[in-house]
Amino acid sequence: MDSRGYDSAGRLFSNATEMWAAELGSAATAPSAAEAEATPAAATAADSVAAGEEAVGEEKRKEWYSKAIAYWQSVEASTEGVLGGYGCVNDADVKGSDAFLRPLIAERFGTDKRHLVALDCGSGIGRVTKNLLLRHFNEVDLVEPVSHFLEAARENLTGGMDLGEDSHKAANFYCVPLQDFTPEEGRYDVIWVQWCIGQLPDDDFISFFNRAKVGLKPDGFFVLKENIAKNGFVLDKEDNSVTRSDPYFRELFKKCGLYIHSVKDQKELPKELFAVKMYALVTNQPKIQNKGKRRRPKNSPRMIRS
Numbered sequence: 597m598d599s600r601g602y603d604s605a606g607r608l609f610s611n612a613t614e615m616w617a618a619e620l621g622s623a624a625t626a627p628s629a630a631e632a633e634a635t636p637a638a639a640t641a642a643d644s645v646a647a648g649e650e651a652v653g654e655e656k657r658k659e660w661y662s663k664a665i666a667y668w669q670s671v672e673a674s675t676e677g678v679l680g681g682y683g684c685v686n687d688a689d690v691k692g693s694d695a696f697l698r699p700l701i702a703e704r705f706g707t708d709k710r711h712l713v714a715l716d717c718g719s720g721i722g723r724v725t726k727n728l729l730l731r732h733f734n735e736v737d738l739v740e741p742v743s744h745f746l747e748a749a750r751e752n753l754t755g756g757m758d759l760g761e762d763s764h765k766a767a768n769f770y771c772v773p774l775q776d777f778t779p780e781e782g783r784y785d786v787i788w789v790q791w792c793i794g795q796l797p798d799d800d801f802i803s804f805f806n807r808a809k810v811g812l813k814p815d816g817f818f819v820l821k822e823n824i825a826k827n828g829f830v831l832d833k834e835d836n837s838v839t840r841s842d843p844y845f846r847e848l849f850k851k852c853g854l855y856i857h858s859v860k861d862q863k864e865l866p867k868e869l870f871a872v873k874m875y876a877l878v879t880n881q882p883k884i885q886n887k888g889k890r891r892r893p894k895n896s897p898r899m900i901r902s
């Protein structure tokens with residue numbers, strides 16, 4: 597697996613650990629064998645160095661996030677704004693998401709009417725909630741750190757959606773970044789995370805999904821819909837986000853204790869954009885499904901019938 601990456605200024609990194617150390621300091625790196633073997637006196641010195649590095653790391657992490665928030669605060673609260681000037685992909689995106697989600701809902705939750713609840717993470721102006729989630733879920737909560745986006749979402753979503761006697765509405769609006777968000781236990785059938793997880797460094801990615809698992813109902817699942825780098829990763833210094841490759845995501849899913857139930861490519865995107873994948877992620881290892889009849893090899897043993 598090619599784990600190299602580069603940033604928007606063309607700087608090359610031999611792997612993600614090197615990039616995160618440059619961006620966030622070395623506080624998150626594990627102690628070396630030599631440090632672990634150190635004498636008590638050396639350990640005390642090492643401890644204070646480590647504490648100093650941790651403080652620097654925390655400062656850098658704050659900077660990482662505040663630069664991202666400053667970027668999004670300068671963006672217009674519109675579809676064009678949250679899609680980086682590519683408002684034209686909205687229809688294809690919604691169509692692709694719907695085709696991915698619909699059979700998953702039927703398979704996991706059955707076709708009986710049941711009250712379904714979703715969480716839209718990094719919701720922006722509520723584009724995904726309005727065009728997709730409210731069609732399938734009775735209640736949708738939104739979590740988004742940029743207040744003018746969340747306010748626009750509140751305005752865009754008032755009135756809900758009247759689908760006969762069934763009410764579908766945006767219920768709660770949380771103005772919190774994902775790295776600080778913990779969902780209510782057992783509230784959600786689906787937690788939808790689209791075009792925002794690149795804002796989180798790996799360690800916050802892992803701790804977010806671990807906390808968010810608690811928010812799922814027993815048969816609930818995550819959908820992660822994201823840009824995919826061809827290899828390794830690409831660091832965008834304008835909005836402080838990282839585009840990860842498919843193998844990079846798969847490594848992170850393992851570290852989160854999540855399993856891929858299904859995965860699909862988003863079609864019909866302009867060629868100059870990153871590829872986009874949708875992953876349905878579950879907390880229990882999926883059973884291997886045996887689709888159709890198993891074909892017996894011609895020379896396999898068979899019972900003799902008289």
Ligand SMILES: C[S@@+](CC[C@H](N)C(=O)[O-])C[C@H]1O[C@@H](n2cnc3c(N)ncnc32)[C@H](O)[C@@H]1O
Nearest residue numbers: 668678718719720723742773774790791792795
């Ligand atoms: C490309 S927009 C996508 C918005 C929405 N998911 C959509 O598809 O329309 C990225 C969103 O991530 C939000 N964001 C930035 N940093 C975040 C963080 N740390 N946690 C959660 N969301 C964040 C931005 O404010 C913005 O709304």
